[in-house]
Amino acid sequence: MFDNLSYKLDRAFKTLKGTGKITEINVATTAKEIRRALIDADVNYKVAKDVTDKIKEEALGRDVLISVSPGQLLVKITQEELTKIMGGEKKDINIQGDPAVVLISGLQGSGKTTFSGKLATYLKKQGRQTLLIACDIYRPAAIEQLKTLGEQIGVEVYAEPENKNAVEIAQRGIEYAKRNGKKTVIVDTAGRLAVDEQMMKEISELKENLNPTETLFVVDSMTGQDAVNTAKTFDERLDFDGVVLTKLDGDTRGGAAISIRHVVNKPIKFISTGEKMENLDLFYPDRMAQRILG
Numbered sequence: 192m193f194d195n196l197s198y199k200l201d202r203a204f205k206t207l208k209g210t211g212k213i214t215e216i217n218v219a220t221t222a223k224e225i226r227r228a229l230i231d232a233d234v235n236y237k238v239a240k241d242v243t244d245k246i247k248e249e250a251l252g253r254d255v256l257i258s259v260s261p262g263q264l265l266v267k268i269t270q271e272e273l274t275k276i277m278g279g280e281k282k283d284i285n286i287q288g289d290p291a292v293v294l295i296s297g298l299q300g301s302g303k304t305t306f307s308g309k310l311a312t313y314l315k316k317q318g319r320q321t322l323l324i325a326c327d328i329y330r331p332a333a334i335e336q337l338k339t340l341g342e343q344i345g346v347e348v349y350a351e352p353e354n355k356n357a358v359e360i361a362q363r364g365i366e367y368a369k370r371n372g373k374k375t376v377i378v379d380t381a382g383r384l385a386v387d388e389q390m391m392k393e394i395s396e397l398k399e400n401l402n403p404t405e406t407l408f409v410v411d412s413m414t415g416q417d418a419v420n421t422a423k424t425f426d427e428r429l430d431f432d433g434v435v436l437t438k439l440d441g442d443t444r445g446g447a448a449i450s451i452r453h454v455v456n457k458p459i460k461f462i463s464t465g466e467k468m469e470n471l472d473l474f475y476p477d478r479m480a481q482r483i484l485g
């Protein structure tokens with residue numbers, strides 16, 4: 192992933208190769224190239240501009256050490272700025288509570304159900320008893336999908352296929368978890384193909400009534416700028432705690448990872464890099480910046 196962006200950034204830095212020192216002119220030229228590479232990778236224009244303005248400012252303010260070429264210095268500064276813009280520090284999921292309630296939101300197809308299974312697997316490895324609650328009241332196939340996943344990973348699934356009240360199902364699921372010593376519940380919700388009022392109303396009601404410990408927004412990184420817009424709309428209604436970026440194994444241009452944190456100002460907590468249950472990683476901004484720069 193990010194091959195395209197890495198390649199373009201690499202080319203941008205090459206414009207500095209052979210120049211002995213950092214000057215305003217060569218920094219400006221390279222910064223422009225970096226900005227273009229970021230925009231080509233689907234990074235929001237304003238974010239790309241903010242990053243490159245910062246890079247320019249930093250580069251000109253720093254003394255170039257004899258041992259470091261201007262190109263190397265600019266790579267370092269770019270990495271630092273990308274790390275900062277993606278949140279700086281790793282942010283963990285909050286699972287304090289008995290049980291801790293994790294509400295999963297996002298559009299249909301974004302990878303919510305797959306992520307719910309992955310999170311349950313991740314928590315199981317830490318020895319936490321987890322219950323998955325199937326709250327997609329529109330698609331019986333979604334309930335079946337979660338049940339199959341539950342069987343595969345050895346995590347119990349609570350479902351009421353005949354019930355059309357998501358809040359009621361979740362509340363009863365939480366009661367069930369308490370009675371059965373489960374320390375975390377993961378509430379997998381219904382999504383739609385595009386943002387609509389009914390979905391927003393339903394997920395908002397779930398949030399108000401369940402008072403979750405953690406509300407996560409799952410988004411397909413392949414959707415580029417749309418991912419950022421969808422994140423904004425969900426956050427305005429839900430005020431979620433963190434983002435899960437999925438499908439980072441695909442042919443994504445990676446821009447979403449850089450833009451979302453800056454635009455929505457909520458941390459990315461997990462990245463999903465495949466369909467298998469093990470394909471889940473915590474999000475480390477510095478590692479991601481390194482990966483982007485190749």
Ligand code: GDP
Nearest residue numbers: 299300301302303304305437438463464465466
């Ligand atoms: P939901 O509708 O939001 O619950 O989405 P699903 O969990 O059903 O995922 C939709 C499709 O994307 C399924 O075919 C998943 O196998 C696939 N998927 C989910 N996460 C990833 C990922 O990180 N990488 C890839 N390549 N596919 C994924």
